Amino acid sequence: MEVDIPPLLFPLPSSPLRPTNWRWQLAESIAIPRRGRMPRWLTEYSDRYVLMAVDHLRGVISKTSKSLPRETIYQAWQLYNSPERVRCRLEARLLAGMPVDDVAAAEQLPPQVIEAFTALFFDVTGCLKATDYILGRAIVNQPYSFTPCGVGQTVKQLAYNCGAFLLSALLLELGWNTPWDRALVGPDPGLGPHMRILLRMQDLPGEEFSLNGKAIA
Numbered sequence: 498m499e500v501d502i503p504p505l506l507f508p509l510p511s512s513p514l515r516p517t518n519w520r521w522q523l524a525e526s527i528a529i530p531r532r533g534r535m536p537r538w539l540t541e542y543s544d545r546y547v548l549m550a551v552d553h554l555r556g557v558i559s560k561t562s563k564s565l566p567r568e569t570i571y572q573a574w575q576l577y578n579s580p581e582r583v584r585c586r587l588e589a590r591l592l593a594g595m596p597v598d599d600v601a602a603a604e605q606l607p608p609q610v611i612e613a614f615t616a617l618f619f620d621v622t623g624c625l626k627a628t629d630y631i632l633g634r635a636i637v638n639q640p641y642s643f644t645p646c647g648v649g650q651t652v653k654q655l656a657y658n659c660g661a662f663l664l665s666a667l668l669l670e671l672g673w674n675t676p677w678d679r680a681l682v683g684p685d686p687g688l689g690p691h692m693r694i695l696l697r698m699q700d701l702p703g704e705e706f707s708l709n710g711k712a713i714a
Contacts, residue, residue, distance in 0.1 A: 510542050513627075517634050518577070518618045524550035546616040572606075573613035582673040585649035587611075588619050589656035592635060593664050597622075603677040631657060 510519060523542065528551045543551070553570040576587060590600045597615060601608040615622055621635050636653050652671070656664040665678035 513630055515634075517620050520544070520547045520620065521550055521577075521617045523547050524554060524617075527551050528554035546613070550617055569607075569609050569613050570617070572610045573617055576606075576610070576614050577618040581649050582671075585652055586668060586673050586675075587614065588635070589649075589653045589664055589668075590661065591615060591619055591621055592625070592631065592653050592657040593659075593661040594625060595661050599661075603675055605675065605677075625657075 553567045601611045665682045668674035
């Protein structure tokens, strides 16, 4: 879980300390001010995604929302609050360096939803070479934990290090895959016995999740 940062301590977008969902936190700070007016420098960093999230949080339709409807923002928010396997799989694909269109095809979701999720909740696409930031923020600095809450972090770490193909093999082994992963890897992921043992140290039960009535694997 991301740490909620008070508005006055909110890091600049260029800060190495900013959370991956900095745009959403900034939108919340603007749309729902905790006390008084927000500092001017907060609003100076409001790009179109922040403004659209503010509109969504306020329930207002404005010109900034025409290119990305509030329904798209809501679906991105649903993904952010989805079961671990769904959100982890999506974040791992982004960490593996997959383009937005490829992630959308793999997840069978509209590209604009993936684009909104990436911008508002997992802004890593422009800083994948910043290893310390990725480990500290996107993987939450516990890359090889095998506690019940650490399986997703392990998958994201391996996706970041090894790329999309191995990620699909890992997802197949965990049962977190989509049909796209099966088509990419084939019937046998080809993982060695040691990797299989490590992955099966945690057997997480599946949870049903749907986005606008459509079941997400």
